[in-house]
Amino acid sequence: MHQMTLAEIARGLADKKFSSEELTRSLLARIAQLDPQLNSFITVTPELAIAQAQAADARRATGETGALLGAPLAHKDLFCTQGVRTSCASRMLDNFTAPYDATVVSRLAQAGAVSLGKTNMDEFAMGSGNESSFYGAVKNPWNLAHVPGGSSGGSAAAVAARLLPVATGTDTGGSIRQPAAFTNLTGLKPTYGRVSRWGMIAYASSLDQAGTFARTAEDCALLLQGMAGFDPQDSTSIDEPVPDYSASLNGSLQGLRIGLPKEYFGAGLDPRIGDLIQQAVKELEKLGATVKEISLPNMQHAIPAYYVIAPAEASSNLSRFDGVRFGYRCENPADLTDLYKRSRGEGFGIEVQRRIMVGAYALSAGYYDAYYLQAQKIRRLIKNDFMAAFHDVDVILGPTTPNPAWKIGAKNADPVAEYLEDVYTITANLAGLPGLSMPAGFVDGLPVGVQLLAPYFQEGRLLNVAHQYQQATDWHTRSPEGF
Amino acid sequence: MALDRSDVEKIAHLARLGLTEADLPRTTDALNSILGLVDQMQAVDTSGIEPLAHPLEASQRLRADQVTESNHREAYQAIAPAVENGLYLVPKVID
Numbered sequence: 163m164h165q166m167t168l169a170e171i172a173r174g175l176a177d178k179k180f181s182s183e184e185l186t187r188s189l190l191a192r193i194a195q196l197d198p199q200l201n202s203f204i205t206v207t208p209e210l211a212i213a214q215a216q217a218a219d220a221r222r223a224t225g226e227t228g229a230l231l232g233a234p235l236a237h238k239d240l241f242c243t244q245g246v247r248t249s250c251a252s253r254m255l256d257n258f259t260a261p262y263d264a265t266v267v268s269r270l271a272q273a274g275a276v277s278l279g280k281t282n283m284d285e286f287a288m289g290s291g292n293e294s295s296f297y298g299a300v301k302n303p304w305n306l307a308h309v310p311g312g313s314s315g316g317s318a319a320a321v322a323a324r325l326l327p328v329a330t331g332t333d334t335g336g337s338i339r340q341p342a343a344f345t346n347l348t349g350l351k352p353t354y355g356r357v358s359r360w361g362m363i364a365y366a367s368s369l370d371q372a373g374t375f376a377r378t379a380e381d382c383a384l385l386l387q388g389m390a391g392f393d394p395q396d397s398t399s400i401d402e403p404v405p406d407y408s409a410s411l412n413g414s415l416q417g418l419r420i421g422l423p424k425e426y427f428g429a430g431l432d433p434r435i436g437d438l439i440q441q442a443v444k445e446l447e448k449l450g451a452t453v454k455e456i457s458l459p460n461m462q463h464a465i466p467a468y469y470v471i472a473p474a475e476a477s478s479n480l481s482r483f484d485g486v487r488f489g490y491r492c493e494n495p496a497d498l499t500d501l502y503k504r505s506r507g508e509g510f511g512i513e514v515q516r517r518i519m520v521g522a523y524a525l526s527a528g529y530y531d532a533y534y535l536q537a538q539k540i541r542r543l544i545k546n547d548f549m550a551a552f553h554d555v556d557v558i559l560g561p562t563t564p565n566p567a568w569k570i571g572a573k574n575a576d577p578v579a580e581y582l583e584d585v586y587t588i589t590a591n592l593a594g595l596p597g598l599s600m601p602a603g604f605v606d607g608l609p610v611g612v613q614l615l616a617p618y619f620q621e622g623r624l625l626n627v628a629h630q631y632q633q634a635t636d637w638h639t640r641s642p643e644g645f
Numbered sequence: 646m647a648l649d650r651s652d653v654e655k656i657a658h659l660a661r662l663g664l665t666e667a668d669l670p671r672t673t674d675a676l677n678s679i680l681g682l683v684d685q686m687q688a689v690d691t692s693g694i695e696p697l698a699h700p701l702e703a704s705q706r707l708r709a710d711q712v713t714e715s716n717h718r719e720a721y722q723a724i725a726p727a728v729e730n731g732l733y734l735v736p737k738v739i740d
Contacts, residue, residue, distance in 0.1 A: 261720040354699075354700045355701060394706075398699065463685070463689050465682065466683045466684070467686060469679060469682060486725070488724045488725055497736050498735050500736070501736055503658075503663030504663045506660075507662050507663030515664070515668075519662065520676060520679050521660075522656050522660040526659060533686075536689070536691060538696030539696050540686060540691060541697040542694050542695060543689070543694060545700065576675075577679060578679060581679075593700055594700020595700075
């Protein structure tokens with residue numbers, strides 16, 4: 163049962179081959195049996211899941227239909243879930259039970275999806291290896307000594323290990339696409355504003371975007387359909403019609419113009435990954451696509467600009483964690499300043515503290531123009547590069563990551579070493595563009611992802627290309643041994 | 646410009662983060678490493694470039710001036726560390 167994709171589950175439920183409750187119980191048993199090896203869940207919610215599954219079965223018995231009705235999933239533990247702990251993988255929120263549902267959570271629940279629990283992540287989504295979680299590192303099911311990527315590493319590991327068909331994630335600098343690449347999944351970060359951020363615990367508000375993990379592009383389309391759309395509760399949500407993503411999958415790629423940015427294939431890229439990306443390009447050419455070299459000359463400035471903008475916004479967003487209204491409070495504070503300082507010093511982990519301090523410094527008097535304003539100007543240069551490129555090509559293609567998943571602990575000495583691994587994904591967040599990573603082969607037994615980027619609101623085009631590629635290749639069907 | 650220990654103490658105070666003595670050296674090193682990365686920005690010529698705050702350059706929406714939220718005081722107070730009579734408790738601020 164656990165090998166089924168979401169689309170297969172939807173057909174099985176529609177054909178009454180099994181009930182949502184049977185499927186849910188089977189997956190809960192699998193999580194209990196296998197997750198201790200992976201640590202992909204922070205909280206499993208069996209009673210709620212079974213109740214949601216029974217409710218979905220009852221709705222189906224009355225004649226209701228829908229691809230997500232009775233479909234199992236899990237949410238990254240930064241989506242607020244009413245009555246369920248929402249920890250953001252931080253000691254700060256270890257005792258926090260959300261008083262409301264995030265829009266993503268409520269929309270999927272209304273569609274009848276069954277949430278099995280909350281997945282592990284880097285603390286406050288700050289990291290690329292899922293090693294900064296208060297609840298411990300997540301292991302990559304393809305090799306338990308390696309990271310699954312981050313920050314949505316729990317969602318990635320759980321779907322890759324067939325504990326679930328799909329899961330939600332968020333992507334601020336690559337936190338869906340990079341773990342999808344590291345675990346042989348299809349991961350989609352939509353256009354900024356496509357999916358509501360309401361009830362998502364904020365890291366960097368001008369970059370954060372919710373998206374999907376699945377084993378196929380077809381499943382990403384089904385899940386995104388349940389998540390996307392305007393939400394008046396999110397002031398940056400975009401009021402733009404949502405197309406039928408499943409209908410976009412089957413278009414021909416004849417005449418599709420693919421741009422290969424020369425900056426994505428330069429120094430720093432593992433040549434074995436470069437070879438696999440070229441093989442993926444050849445497959446797409448066989449399907450009718452044409453290929454052209456392009457240039458994104460400001461790409462090299464993306465990481466420095468990101469490490470001003472994201473920490474600056476984080477330092478502001480995370481000021482709400484003060485030990486007063488919710489979350490962790492230190493013991494016996496001497497006075498109000500002591501309450502703030504010790505609650506935050508004890509409640510936040512080291513990487514979160516670093517980013518808050520970088521942000522506080524960049525925003526402090528006398529430094530604003532040199533840091534935050536300069537970073538925002540570079541952000542425009544990066545966006546302009548993409549706008550120019552999309553005059554000539556329909557999608558941009560390159561590697562998702564320069565290297566395969568590293569060993570747990572290998573990048574702990576210097577935070578910058580980990581930051582540099584996001585070189586290919588961060589630009590899409592700065593420009594707000596949709597991006598997708600899909601499986602393209604293996605290096606030393608570890609998965610490799612190919613990244614596709616498209617113009618604003620062209621998620622359907624990304625899913626179309628990925629689906630057609632997945633009809634011609636079988637990398638995405640490979641399962642990790644033991645799962 | 647590298648930060649020294651007293652700079653880091655000042656930034657930690659601004660951010661209301663209580664660092665321990667043991668944290669200070671490694672935090673100072675990490676911040677200097679990150680700022681070294683960030684300082685690569687200074688070489689980029691951005692003269693005449695407008696800063697970009699929202700990727701789609703959307704502006705803040707306005708809504709009708711109507712009450713849309715119900716009162717959630719009890720639910721919110723139930724998850725607070727210390728409350729009394731509907732108020733949030735903090736250490737004494739004024740003698």
